Amino acid sequence: xxxxxxVFGVLAAAMAVSAIGIVRTKNIMHAALFLVVVQAGGAGQxxxxxxxxxxxxxxxxxxxxxxxxxxxxxxxxxDPMTAEESLDNDLKWPGAAAALLLAGLLATVLIDAFxxxxxxxxxxxxxxxxxxxxxxxxxIPFEIVGLLLLAALIGAVVLxxxx
Amino acid sequence: MMTLAxxxxxGSTLAIKTLVIMLLIPLGALxxxxxxxxKMMAHxxxxxxxxxxxxxxxWFQLIGDGIKFMQKEDIFPEKADRRVMALxxxxxxxxxxxxxxxIPAGPRIVVEPLDTGVxxxxxxxxxxxxxxxxxxxxxxxxxxxxxxxxxxxxxIAYEVPLVLAVVGVVIQAGTMNLQGIVVxxxxxxxxGWDGIGHPFVLTQIVGFALFMIAAQAELTQPPFxxxxxxxxxxxxxxxxxxxxxxxxxxxxxxxxxxxxxxxxATLFLGGWAxxxxxxxxxxxxxxxxxxxxxxxxxxxxxxxxxxxxxMREDQLQSLAWKWLIPLALVNILVTGALKVAF
Numbered sequence: 001x002x003x004x005x006x007v008f009g010v011l012a013a014a015m016a017v018s019a020i021g022i023v024r025t026k027n028i029m030h031a032a033l034f035l036v037v038v039q040a041g042g043a044g045q046x047x048x049x050x051x052x053x054x055x056x057x058x059x060x061x062x063x064x065x066x067x068x069x070x071x072x073x074x075x076x077x078x079d080p081m082t083a084e085e086s087l088d089n090d091l092k093w094p095g096a097a098a099a100l101l102l103a104g105l106l107a108t109v110l111i112d113a114f115x116x117x118x119x120x121x122x123x124x125x126x127x128x129x130x131x132x133x134x135x136x137x138x139x140i141p142f143e144i145v146g147l148l149l150l151a152a153l154i155g156a157v158v159l160x161x162x163x
Numbered sequence: 164m165m166t167l168a169x170x171x172x173x174g175s176t177l178a179i180k181t182l183v184i185m186l187l188i189p190l191g192a193l194x195x196x197x198x199x200x201x202k203m204m205a206h207x208x209x210x211x212x213x214x215x216x217x218x219x220x221x222w223f224q225l226i227g228d229g230i231k232f233m234q235k236e237d238i239f240p241e242k243a244d245r246r247v248m249a250l251x252x253x254x255x256x257x258x259x260x261x262x263x264x265x266i267p268a269g270p271r272i273v274v275e276p277l278d279t280g281v282x283x284x285x286x287x288x289x290x291x292x293x294x295x296x297x298x299x300x301x302x303x304x305x306x307x308x309x310x311x312x313x314x315x316x317x318x319i320a321y322e323v324p325l326v327l328a329v330v331g332v333v334i335q336a337g338t339m340n341l342q343g344i345v346v347x348x349x350x351x352x353x354x355g356w357d358g359i360g361h362p363f364v365l366t367q368i369v370g371f372a373l374f375m376i377a378a379q380a381e382l383t384q385p386p387f388x389x390x391x392x393x394x395x396x397x398x399x400x401x402x403x404x405x406x407x408x409x410x411x412x413x414x415x416x417x418x419x420x421x422x423x424x425x426x427x428a429t430l431f432l433g434g435w436a437x438x439x440x441x442x443x444x445x446x447x448x449x450x451x452x453x454x455x456x457x458x459x460x461x462x463x464x465x466x467x468x469x470x471x472x473x474m475r476e477d478q479l480q481s482l483a484w485k486w487l488i489p490l491a492l493v494n495i496l497v498t499g500a501l502k503v504a505f
Binding site: 027029030033036052053056057059060063064065067068069071072075076124126127128 | 244247277278279282283285286287289290292293296297299300308311312315316318319322326338339
């Protein structure tokens with residue numbers, strides 16, 4: 001348990017520092033690269049919870065595809081090297097206050113709810129169990145989500161086409 | 164790792180595992196670079212390649228080149244983003260490093276037999292594109308930027324058929340664990356005949372072809388080498404790198420080729436499995452068997468690399484989206500239907 005707590009602390013600290021980096025940096029490329037660190041930390045947290053499959057989905061989809069598309073878009077549309085002053089403006093103080101308020105609220109609620117209760121870590125979830133629950137118990141919600149995504153995809157193509 | 168007679172603590176086990184993988188990348192890159200780049204390519208083009216250094220067919224040439232690169236100055240362009248540019252080769256190498264974690268070389272010789280095995284390997288191999296984008300952008304060079312854009316478009320397009328091609332194998336084996344996939348091929352039978360087990364290359368020949376084509380594109384090797392096209396982009400995202408960091412990209416290129424060959428050998432050729440070899444003997448023979456199969460797969464890969472001319476950017480994209488992905492989906496459907504039927 002101690003080892004998990006230490007690893008959680010290290011990952012959480014790295015994620016928090018990078019998350020602050022995302023909003024503080026004036027270079028939009030750096031912001032996207034900080035986001036990679038945050039996502040990787042998230043994958044690490046999933047592994048700590050024994051959710052191996054979810055962790056690698058996080059790596060494949062978020063780091064391997066979504067952030068790559070971010071970087072791709074930034075490189076296509078922005079002047080690549082110069083920092084932009086508009087990325088760091090006077091709204092940062094209200095922003096910091098809101099973030100602190102939210103952190104305080106969440107911490108209070110969580111501590112109030114669980115106090116000193118230790119949550120037992122369950123054994124790692126195996127992929128077979130996940131697929132069984134998706135394709136047996138939850139097949140209809142799964143298919144509906146698939147249909148929804150397909151509709152969104154077709155909608156995007158229709159909106160983007162000019163002819 | 165092999166379970167040795169002596170019981171090591173987790174710290175020393177971790178150190179040994181890390182050391183083994185860290186040695187695997189340069190070793191694999193050296194073997195591939197020398198055998199395929201220096202010798203096979205030369206002979207296919209009716210020339211000898213480097214013959215003098217070290218004696219036997221110039222085997223020392225590549226090591227000498229490596230030493231030369233390490234002596235060179237580490238140069239950054241004036242306007243480059245130094246930190247991102249310095250970090251980029253390590254991101255590429257890290258992604259290769261992580262793939263080797265799950266590739267088994269014997270019943271007990273594997274660093275981490277993860278339950279998600281092949282899915283994990285494909286997920287971490289997709290990290291290298293981040294390193295390529297970092298390198299191309301931070302170099303502050305328009306050729307490098309163009310190259311990074313091309314690489315991103317290409318790697319995203321070919322990631323899809325690469326993952327889909329593997330699904331057929333996973334359906335047949337009933338597991339994503341690479342160790343389980345190897346055992347399924349060793350214990351399996353083709354329509355009741357179990358003389359040679361069941362190497363999935365025989366029943367998943369479409370999946371194998373798709374995997375090899377997509378892997379070729381992921382490695383940005385000809386005929387899919389637009390991101391590094393030396394005649395248009397003068398080497399692409401690597402153009403501003405020199406010395407040690409360029410060497411890291413070179414190691415990354417051939418190390419990743421080694422990793423993908425090892426994945427293909429494990430998924431389709433049965434990895435360490437030999438018909439009728441079990442237990443301790445399989446552990447002893449495993450690494451050699453894997454290496455032979457890896458060299459076989461890599462031979463195919465480099466054969467295509469040295470034979471075909473470069474494709475055009477639009478041809479490359481339409482090949483992926485219009486042919487490979489639909490074919491992979493049909494392959495999954497047919498495999499699933501046959502699995503249910505038999």
